[in-house]
Amino acid sequence: MTRALVVFESMFGNTERVARAVAMGLAEHIHVDLVRTGPGITFRDDIDLVVVGGPTHAFGMSRPSTRVTAGQQGAGESAAGGNGLREWLDMLGEPTAHRPATAAFDTRIRKPGVPGSAARSAARRLRHAGLPVVVPPMSFWVRGTGGPLLPGEEDRARSWGRELARTVARVS
16 A cells, blocks of 8 residues: 655644645545654655655744744744754665655745745755655645745645655656
8 A cells, every 4th residue: 555654844824734735635545644844854765755844934944043033923932943944854875776756845934026936945855855856846725934835835734645646656
């Protein structure tokens, strides 16, 4: 059976909601494990797809300084402290014999002229680690720094998860 691992970082809960919706879409077709970034999270040889997601901070993936700022803006110390998606991807290191398909998503503010995407940065790191990125990075939109998600984004995330499952089934 095809298996997926969804790894996410979330400050205000919006990226977690998207990750859960993506996992629900995937789960219609394949087995899914959903985990928050942290030490010790690795993917086993039976994982066929790794989906990563995080909030866009300062034009890319969060850093320790942007997580501190998020904490000061109300994210809470538990969400804003510790390692994030950037650090987790850095721990992947060099390519291994097992190279699951990958995909990346982010949450970001939908405002004209605001550049940057954590998903694009994550996809670059995945490719650098020798992992195939099977779909273009995807963004899901929030109203402001703390959210909420714009209407319809959770449904769009679930649909994206369904399509990812179909893509992996075709690639496998």
